Amino acid sequence: MTATDLSAEERLRRAIDIGREYLGVDNGVLSYTGEGRYEVVETNITSGPYAREGVVDLDGTWCRHVVNTGETLAFADATETEYRDDIALDTTGLTCYIGAEVAIDGETYGTLCFSDEQPRDDPITDAERDFITVLAEWVSAELERQKHYAELREQNDRLDEFAGIVAHDLRNPLSGAIGFTELAQEEVSGQVAEFLGRVRSSLDRMESMIAECLILAKEGSDVGERRPVALEPLVRQAWDTVQTRNATLTVDIEPETTVVADEMRLQRLLENLFRNSVEHGGPSVSVTVTGDEHGFAVADDGPGLPPAVESALGEADTENVKSFGLGLLVVLRVVSGHGWNLSVTSSADGTRFEVTDVNTAEPVHQALGD
Template sequence: MYRITADQERSFEEKLPDLLDLGRSYLDVEAGFLTEIDDETQMIVDARGDNELLQSGQSCPLSKAYCRRTIDLDGALTVQHARVEGWEDDAAYEEFGLEAYIGAKVVVNREVYGTFCFADTEARDRPFSENEETFVELLAQWVGYELFHKQATERMQRQRDQLQEFSRVVSHDIRNPLGIVDGYLDIAEETGDPEYFKRCRDAVDRMESLIDDLLFLTREGQTIGGREEIDLGALARESWSFVDAETATLSVDTTRVALGDWSRLQQVFENLFRNAVDHGGADVTVRVGDLPDGTGIYVEDDGEGIPEAERDDVFVDGYSTETSGTGLGLTIIQQVVAAHGWDIAVTESAAGGARFEIAGIGAVESEASAVKPGTGSGE
């Protein structure tokens, strides 16, 4: 057992079958298996042996499993001869017909993960010894440690990935309002018009809001903040005001109200609009309207569009047709849309440009929405 578990060159998944075979040989039983227990269901994660009912991927209600008693014990549960020991009317015996059984619970981070077990349809001629019980208990403890280590490693990797993405998203989403500040400051210095200073302050406020929300997204993964009733048309117009598109045109033809996170959805509109301007030209026309089937909205433009062969790749992190682009804008859009429980797809607009369709937006019963007032320009 030590020789198998101490091998640093092999993964947990590679060691597990060898440990199950080792246990079958040492205990002289036909089957060895690792289970995961969740929501009163037992699923076999991995198994060795020819028992058709004890194979990897199979599951059953916990109420019909020997393991339901195993997880209530601190040590191993042992059964030498099930019929003799009063199991003949038990649901687990009726389901699996196992005469001999030994198993110990697997604990991961102080929570019961499942069990590590060995069993046979033939009864044993002697009880399981203290050494055999210790052997199974040690295997269960090792499995629990390995699973905890694996989960911790995966969690750390996710956190590293989120941190890297956070850095890239910050640079991507803050670049636009920062450019607005830079441009309006030049005009303000030339004219002295306080209106341009106000626009600079609005852009700075937008950057602060983005940072706060991106920090929240980094901490909470793919979650969103509180939902409120949002007039998507008003949100689209406000989002347009943060895009550098002086000669472009926005047309909004939707009165849809949705339950969502205002700031997150503002990121969606801003990135879609910025994508249209970047790829459709300075005089592009962008339209926002309702899908024909009433399930959502679309954002389309009359620019060059996205080649059909590339449409499956546009939401992949890093995809960009611009050498200076980060390729994050559409990835951000998909993440936010998915966090709301909606779907997004890309196709071609009637004018040959890009068309993004966001579906699955449920109808809001009340049209009296608690909408934030738009601060941007209209169409």
């Protein structure tokens, strides 16, 4: 089992166990030291003030030196060092100690420390100090990742709330406007019918834009969980959900090709590329999808993209992409959320969107060991 299979708490406990075993000491503690207190976040200690969720006065701990200096502190026997008269020797009863700073976003969070009531026979080496320092840096990165994921979840909750408001407060009156426009179209003819047709087209476009806004509101910076998805059937499914008029689709994908992705978001990407081809390439445009284990491409024989939009897509410039429609912005968000690469080539003979590195995204965190 690797660290990627463990929960956040299990990964932190694993780090503590690795440090204890490496140093040959009894105790390992991850602490939070904000507001002048020493709060135990994770530890192998099961009872007493230094058990999990225990809180003591920071000024009575060895870790206060680490917090004050930001430097790793280590000694095998405090009674043989300059700390022989330190208050922490009496309050903690620990004679062997090594601790390093844990920081989040450049600010001190607390410490990762290892200790023992008994002195260690061998002095703590530079290699051991460096190891604990690096281990504390890994813990810092893990906590920072957890913090950012929590912030992302809060942001997504707010966006979900906003999306619900949009869906209810905008879609309901829009549906009413579409319904009454349809009724009016049945009662008139001539120029009035033509005008109502234009109104209906505008209302349909508004409905499409609301749907695209809802999709964007729910797209995070990272898609999170993903799994192997069979590419060819998903391409055909996405094509079937788009109003393609007289457009034609050709699929040339190697058999059994899979993409490690969030299936729903990958389908949205394909739908928006197909919709873009049909809307801007004409009702009889030809669309070709190719793909293998390295990536996939969607190409059409339409008139091509405006140079500014092609350049903006290549640079992931969302402001200029938005000017061409929210659909392409959805494409950018899905690609970046998966950690893929997108390249766009366009000319008077057509446009090609190519997505690569689909199965080579690096894991969010590195394994501590098997």
